[in-house]
Amino acid sequence: MKLSILVNEGPYQHQAADSAMQFTKAALEKGHEIFRVFFYNDGVNVGTRFGVPPQDDRNITEQWTALAKAHDLDLVVCIAAAQRRGILDENEAKRQGKDGNNIADGFRISGLGQLIEAGIQSERMVIFGD
Amino acid sequence: MKLSILVNEGPYQHQAADSAMQFTKAALEKGHEIFRVFFYNDGVNVGTRFGVPPQDDRNITEQWTALAKAHDLDLVVCIAAAQRRGILDENEAKRQGKDGNNIADGFRISGLGQLIEAGIQSERMVIFGD
Amino acid sequence: MAMLHTVNKSPFERRALDSALRHAVKGAGILLIEDGVYAAFDGTVVSAKVKAALTDHKIYVLGPDVNARGMTEKNVIDGLEVVDYGGFVDLVTEYDKVQAWL
Amino acid sequence: MAMLHTVNKSPFERRALDSALRHAVKGAGILLIEDGVYAAFDGTVVSAKVKAALTDHKIYVLGPDVNARGMTEKNVIDGLEVVDYGGFVDLVTEYDKVQAWL
Amino acid sequence: MAEPEPWEDDEPQGPVRKFMYVNRRAPYGTIYALESLEVVLIAAAFEQDVTLVFMDDGVYQIKKEQNTDAIGVKNFSPTYRALEGYDVEKLYVEKESLESRGLTTDDLIVPVQVIDKDQVAELMEEQEVILSF
């Protein structure tokens, strides 16, 4: 079945991004297709490459990057939510006149239309938040 | 009176950083001393300079930067919480082997001891969170 | 098949479970995840409410979240079904749609 | 003077206000801010609880948060005191210490 | 993005899907109300079948006379009035949620249909995609 995932909270503060990761892995193992993982609200903060969690804990962003590489996942960070919270890719940094960017490998920044498209295209939308 | 403020949530997602800002302004207007504003948990995300909120809304980080300049405030971002969430200054970026930093003007990264010191030194500690 | 309602909040602190139960039609499923799993345990002040809901609903609880919180299947109210993440995925596909009571 | 308890959660969704009231000694103050101000309005299912608490506590509500939520002083339960941010600061200094029921 | 997408032809349910936005949180204390509204506005361009339901603390989102000057946060409640212009016209409010908060439809900034909790439950079951934030 074709599934999409929505993540509404940032990494570590809430379990949402962890639960979404475990769910996505299990869905892939069962042979389902993940059409898209959309990061909204504070969920956009999952997409920073600047995080350095303690060595004995998981690195949520790197887990998503690795999963995306292994399964060619489409990880989309909402542009409007990302602007509010300071998640930038090279393009956005240029457009906003910022002197750097922090988007992690495997994530792309795009519009809310991508969430609606996921809703239309997927047979199920599963939401993880606070 | 000597006051300290603790902010436990990031900008925009929760009102905490806004409430803390209004409270701090009012305290300064009344002639109180703000010993320190400490940003913990997702509160560290207030300290990013990469945010670009919509033009008709407030920029919480810039408000703090301006208030810190006007009143010589000590805005401290917890180093451990900042590492988890990807808030870096130049030093931290070097130490962690990251290719950039995103700390905003007027904020400094330091240890949790600064929170305890604020608790010892201040006559009141006021906490804003979720 | 009806809807699957997911609840991820502690029933002692939030009203998400109450809201979910108030809006779940007969035959709808309830899946407890994250801090929502605290509703699944027997001997608490909310156990009776959950047992009563079993009349109209299948109620599931996510095992990994149960174990993380120091509990096992033995603590779970009789009649609730413990699932793993694979089971969570199966429920999502078996029910018609999913509604998250955030 | 006793403690000032701040409550920033909606009484309809969270139990923070209940917890604060259970742990406030006679003479302690309660200050409602952010979504906590919803407890301050008359004519709701929680108004009676708040009125009862006035016997043992001074209860304050932050005006700016009241207005933001489409309410005015007229909606506030009689006996509650509406304060602005300056009043919030005064309460913090007048009471011995502050406890936030996050 | 408003043009029909190629994959819409493959949709078993046809190109138009029933989207419901569930609004259960108060405004300003958290951003969910605002960012949910931002999704609704973008979604309008996709010409889907959109329904909004306000229940629990979500009914406060559409309370009249919000004045945010003194908290320094943008008042976004007038935007609910703009929804009609985007052909978003199915706005439902749960009766029980209104009543337990001492509110009536006179307190609300937009015209809505008031339905009870069982009708909300049925309405949800009719949807294809339910978005909650």
Place this chain on the structure above:
Amino acid sequence: MAEPEPWEDDEPQGPVRKFMYVNRRAPYGTIYALESLEVVLIAAAFEQDVTLVFMDDGVYQIKKEQNTDAIGVKNFSPTYRALEGYDVEKLYVEKESLESRGLTTDDLIVPVQVIDKDQVAELMEEQEVILSF
């Protein structure tokens, strides 16, 4: 940082202050339990008078036999056992919170003193700094 700081001499209450950490949230669903514990550990070096109270869902923080393998999150509950080594020995649990969750002290990973809600209230009033996350 563990050395006495110059400003401690100016403290009207003397160099040692009464700090209370209020733990009201369940572990893992949110980070507050873990990051509160991290503050307690750092604070130990400051040799203040430290009290921890576990109430509401916070009592679940010290539930025995937490096993987080399948959620992929670090199990930090053993760290509560280390508190004694840092001379953090005043651990209180609220009786009503335990009972309403069907728990007893046998379920807890560390020795605690069980006190009722009125005793919790009195204990709070005795503190100088109350930290909650």
